[in-house]
Amino acid sequence: MADILAAAWLIARKDLSIEFRTRSAFFSAVVFALLGLVIFYYAWDPTAVTATDLAPGVLWIIFTFSGLLGLHRSFGVEMADHAIDGLLASPVSREAIFLGKAIANLVFVAAVQAIAIPALALFYNLRLGDVAGPLIAIAILAAIGLVAVGTLFSAMAVNTRLAELLLPMLALPFFVPIVIAAAQATSKLLSGRPVVEAGAWLKLLLAFDIVFVAACTLAYPFTVED
Amino acid sequence: MSSAIVTGASAAPLVEVRGLVREFGSTRAVAGVTFTLAPGECLALFGPNGAGKTTLLRVLAGLLKPTSGSARVSGIQLPGGPLARSRIGLISHHTMLYEALSPRENVSFSAQLYGIRDSRGRVEDSLRRMSMLDRADTPIRSLSRGMQQRVSIARAMVHSPQVVLADEPYSGLDESGARALTALLQELRSAGTAIIVVTHNLAEGLSLATHAAVMQGGKFVRYDSVDRIDARSYTATYREALASSG
Numbered sequence: 443m444a445d446i447l448a449a450a451w452l453i454a455r456k457d458l459s460i461e462f463r464t465r466s467a468f469f470s471a472v473v474f475a476l477l478g479l480v481i482f483y484y485a486w487d488p489t490a491v492t493a494t495d496l497a498p499g500v501l502w503i504i505f506t507f508s509g510l511l512g513l514h515r516s517f518g519v520e521m522a523d524h525a526i527d528g529l530l531a532s533p534v535s536r537e538a539i540f541l542g543k544a545i546a547n548l549v550f551v552a553a554v555q556a557i558a559i560p561a562l563a564l565f566y567n568l569r570l571g572d573v574a575g576p577l578i579a580i581a582i583l584a585a586i587g588l589v590a591v592g593t594l595f596s597a598m599a600v601n602t603r604l605a606e607l608l609l610p611m612l613a614l615p616f617f618v619p620i621v622i623a624a625a626q627a628t629s630k631l632l633s634g635r636p637v638v639e640a641g642a643w644l645k646l647l648l649a650f651d652i653v654f655v656a657a658c659t660l661a662y663p664f665t666v667e668d
Numbered sequence: 669m670s671s672a673i674v675t676g677a678s679a680a681p682l683v684e685v686r687g688l689v690r691e692f693g694s695t696r697a698v699a700g701v702t703f704t705l706a707p708g709e710c711l712a713l714f715g716p717n718g719a720g721k722t723t724l725l726r727v728l729a730g731l732l733k734p735t736s737g738s739a740r741v742s743g744i745q746l747p748g749g750p751l752a753r754s755r756i757g758l759i760s761h762h763t764m765l766y767e768a769l770s771p772r773e774n775v776s777f778s779a780q781l782y783g784i785r786d787s788r789g790r791v792e793d794s795l796r797r798m799s800m801l802d803r804a805d806t807p808i809r810s811l812s813r814g815m816q817q818r819v820s821i822a823r824a825m826v827h828s829p830q831v832v833l834a835d836e837p838y839s840g841l842d843e844s845g846a847r848a849l850t851a852l853l854q855e856l857r858s859a860g861t862a863i864i865v866v867t868h869n870l871a872e873g874l875s876l877a878t879h880a881a882v883m884q885g886g887k888f889v890r891y892d893s894v895d896r897i898d899a900r901s902y903t904a905t906y907r908e909a910l911a912s913s914g
Binding site (some may be wrong): 452456459463464493519522523524525527528529530531532533534535551667 | 729730731733748750751753754756758760762763764765766767768769773778779780782783807816823
């Protein structure tokens with residue numbers, strides 16, 4: 443297990459170095475997230491819907507779609523000059539490759555969240571200070587689920603001609619339970635309800651993460667077998 | 669005390685392939701190939717495009733599963749998992765490099781994938797052998813195709829593999845790069861590494877090899893020991909294979 447985690451970290455570090463040098467996917471995702479916030483802001487009628495009712499949905503829709511930009515890049519970087527063959531021909535296990543990719547994607551999504559959440563608070567005049575801890579917990583739990591499912595489907599879609607279309611088509615139905623649970627939990631927090639009321643949704647996110655991280659890690663080797 | 673390297677036919681084979689078949693749907697890319705390679709032996713594999721050469725190498729590299737037959741590398745039945753893969757160095761006409769990273773970073777990443785703990789010396793040595801030390805920190809995307817191929821070769825050699833699978837390794841190399849690669853492969857052979865080279869250049873392949881094969885339609889239509897080869901008849905067979913493949 444230690445070997446798998448060490449190899450996964452090695453691969454994640456390599457992916458993050460590449461993203462740090464190019465920053466192409468990160469800037470795309472951040473710009474997409476901020477533009478999404480702006481569009482929702484101007485489409486919003488504050489006399490009809492309160493900010494605390496609207497913000498959770500906006501936040502999780504934006505994360506879902508901006509996350510897809512990073513997930514698509516995840517295996518795309520391996521396809522340039524068949525770098526994936528070098529990884530698959532190495533003695534590193536397939537599970538370590540998946541976990542490495544997923545860790546890099548998690549850092550990517552978390553970095554986008556770190557910019558988008560304060561921007562959301564600014565646009566919708568939300569006070570996040572009191573709920574920052576639970577909100578971070580929701581964001582991390584939801585990101586783990588999104589990344590586990592998205593990384594697997596990115597691996598499946600990358601070899602197809604319609605990868606950019608196929609990834610959202612495959613992944614979005616699986617994202618629905620995460621978005622519902624994350625949006626509901628965020629809504630409870632933003633409307634000032636006690637954290638314990640969001641507990642059931644947090645447990646659902648945790649259960650989703652445990653099941654899908656394990657299932658996707660085990661399923662990944664089948665996506666690279668011919 | 670030094671240990672002698674046993675090479676040639678008397679040693680246990682490093683590569684053993686028996687009746688290997690690999691199909692893609694109804695297409696038989698490799699159709700029953702059999703050969704063995706002992707330490708220090710080199711097989712030069714010739715044949716037209718689509719003959720099955722790359723597929724054969726991909727099966728031996730653990731990237732594809734055989735449909736039937738058997739293949740062993742260092743005595744390990746393929747697909748043999750991490751242990752078998754750790755014995756193999758794969759060179760391809762695709763560089764398998766990350767263009768945003770430098771040669772040093774690419775080779776170092778590969779060394780770490782192969783579990784080499786203190787990899788700095790090995791990385792430097794691999795890059796030096798391919799004359800890439802002075803461009804070691806330039807991003808891959810800024811290098812010429814030939815230089816990228818040199819780095820790719822350094823990447824494949826950094827873990828001192830027992831078996832080298834080289835699929836058109838000379839593609840993109842200039843004269844000095846080709847000379848460096850030939851010298852490196854000859855040195856590896858002398859040290860007991862078994863090598864399979866796929867090339868379209870008969871003279872280059874035969875100068876390196878102990879055995880040569882012409883592949884067509886997934887099969888070996890000729891398989892000879894190089895010292896028994898009449899270069900003229902071999903060229904004729906190769907040309908026939910190219911002509912019949914269209």
